[in-house]
Amino acid sequence: MEPRVTLKIPRPLYRRLSQLIEGTGFASVTEFAVYILRDIVAHQKGDIESALSAQEVEAIRKRLKSMGYL
Amino acid sequence: MRADRVFIFGMDCMAPQLVFEQWRHELPNLARLAGGGAWGELRSTDPPITVPAWTAMMTSKDPGTLGFYGFRNRKSYDYDELYFANASYVKEKTLWQLLSRNRKTSVVLGVPQTYPPKPLNGTLVGCFLTPDKGTSYTYPDEVKYELDRLAEGDYIIDVKDFRTEDKDALLEHIYTMTRRRFMVVRDWVKTKDWDFFMFVEMGVDRIHHAFWRYHDVNHRLYEKGHKLEFAIRDYYKYVDEQIGTVLALIPKDTQIWVVSDHGARTMAGAVCVNEFFMREGLLTLKDKPAKPTKLKTSNIDWSKTVCWGEGGYYSRIFMNVKGREPQGIIEPGDYEKKRDMIKAKLEALGDEKGNPIGTVAHKPEDLYRTVNNVAPDLIVYFGDLAWRSAGSVGMDALHVFENDTGPDDANHAKEGMFILSGPGVVPGKREGTRIYDVAPTVLSTLGLPVPEDMIGKVIE
Numbered sequence: 420m421e422p423r424v425t426l427k428i429p430r431p432l433y434r435r436l437s438q439l440i441e442g443t444g445f446a447s448v449t450e451f452a453v454y455i456l457r458d459i460v461a462h463q464k465g466d467i468e469s470a471l472s473a474q475e476v477e478a479i480r481k482r483l484k485s486m487g488y489l
Numbered sequence: 490m491r492a493d494r495v496f497i498f499g500m501d502c503m504a505p506q507l508v509f510e511q512w513r514h515e516l517p518n519l520a521r522l523a524g525g526g527a528w529g530e531l532r533s534t535d536p537p538i539t540v541p542a543w544t545a546m547m548t549s550k551d552p553g554t555l556g557f558y559g560f561r562n563r564k565s566y567d568y569d570e571l572y573f574a575n576a577s578y579v580k581e582k583t584l585w586q587l588l589s590r591n592r593k594t595s596v597v598l599g600v601p602q603t604y605p606p607k608p609l610n611g612t613l614v615g616c617f618l619t620p621d622k623g624t625s626y627t628y629p630d631e632v633k634y635e636l637d638r639l640a641e642g643d644y645i646i647d648v649k650d651f652r653t654e655d656k657d658a659l660l661e662h663i664y665t666m667t668r669r670r671f672m673v674v675r676d677w678v679k680t681k682d683w684d685f686f687m688f689v690e691m692g693v694d695r696i697h698h699a700f701w702r703y704h705d706v707n708h709r710l711y712e713k714g715h716k717l718e719f720a721i722r723d724y725y726k727y728v729d730e731q732i733g734t735v736l737a738l739i740p741k742d743t744q745i746w747v748v749s750d751h752g753a754r755t756m757a758g759a760v761c762v763n764e765f766f767m768r769e770g771l772l773t774l775k776d777k778p779a780k781p782t783k784l785k786t787s788n789i790d791w792s793k794t795v796c797w798g799e800g801g802y803y804s805r806i807f808m809n810v811k812g813r814e815p816q817g818i819i820e821p822g823d824y825e826k827k828r829d830m831i832k833a834k835l836e837a838l839g840d841e842k843g844n845p846i847g848t849v850a851h852k853p854e855d856l857y858r859t860v861n862n863v864a865p866d867l868i869v870y871f872g873d874l875a876w877r878s879a880g881s882v883g884m885d886a887l888h889v890f891e892n893d894t895g896p897d898d899a900n901h902a903k904e905g906m907f908i909l910s911g912p913g914v915v916p917g918k919r920e921g922t923r924i925y926d927v928a929p930t931v932l933s934t935l936g937l938p939v940p941e942d943m944i945g946k947v948i949e
Binding site for chain 2: 439440443444445451453454457458474475476478479480482483485486487488489
């Protein structure tokens, strides 16, 4: 994995976020912020990229064909 | 209806006629849930296929809005290979994403079209479209080790070697997969923090496709007294028992669902859609193969081709339109006339003896609120889904009964099933419930607003 970078946010916002995530399953403000930011990125319109390699696509194609989907 | 927690048992392909009629008295846990809750058929998406059906259920958006019409879709109007619509292509918000935004915690286990996994507030295990377990198929990533530990050392994503002739081994493998998945569910229901828990079992779908001929007296290959005659029934009883063991662990005030994404019906055979187009002069190949071969777009003579089709449980028809496809020949002004002609020909095609089979060819704009990305020009249910579509060429027949494109025991039916039980649910059968109604009902149950652009309505 590539090394992480640091983002700076206002401290009152940090405190507010800390309260917001209490008891939610998010272990830290960082985890929550990464979730929200990824969520926004995932919903951007534009070029859709498949995360699959050619070999993975072929493996899935074979499986789906054997199960009758294709 | 209000509850603090919601638990969904997703049973891919579970058939309402089996649960509510044929084996009503043999599935005590499902019967008890239905007896105290709302139940009925759940109308699936068009097409009624795993992808896009589960995502439609989880977003309350139709396939046109989602912009994918099956597992594989056209990226553009070029003649390229189709792409797989995995989780990266889901741009609408799923139930657990909406819940995450409202700081509710979810456990999502094996719901189709969740690979590659996206982050959420909670835990997610990717679906059967995971290429292999070496990939990051869970969120958080380390959960995959926990999965194996809980599941006898090897969590099974989906059945392997589905086409084997060794039906006994296949049956055992399906049971192993299901047993291990329920082991994980029983652990997580106790040890994970959750407001929303959903898992999908694929075994029901797999057992239908592989064993339906032994079960259904109306299947042309049915043999009375075959040792596998009750394979599906016994598996349903096993699943019911497993559901019972989970129910015993779920807190009492939880809203419980059992849902399927589509149903199942006997498959009569397959219609060779491209062979049909060739005979009708609508499709021309450069080299006509002598034996059954996958149709490759590189082998199509586009200067003499009006349309071509894809195989699967239903058929998608693509037309070769001038100015749209690279070598299109249909004048844009003739598009509707040609499309109606193709639709009429397909709907008139009977079985191998010429008897009518009730084929329906849909235009996407008649099915969906909007039509995003590249939709097929026609979506075809041969024999109203009693027949599958074979896309191969070189078949030397319009109808086949044993083919190399997949098992042909069962096809999908448009009606799946649902049971909804919990605080405030008025017991009784419901009519007209749709797959789109699940997400709004769950949101409303958890006291959250239902987004206005959701198609479904809250089940009363």
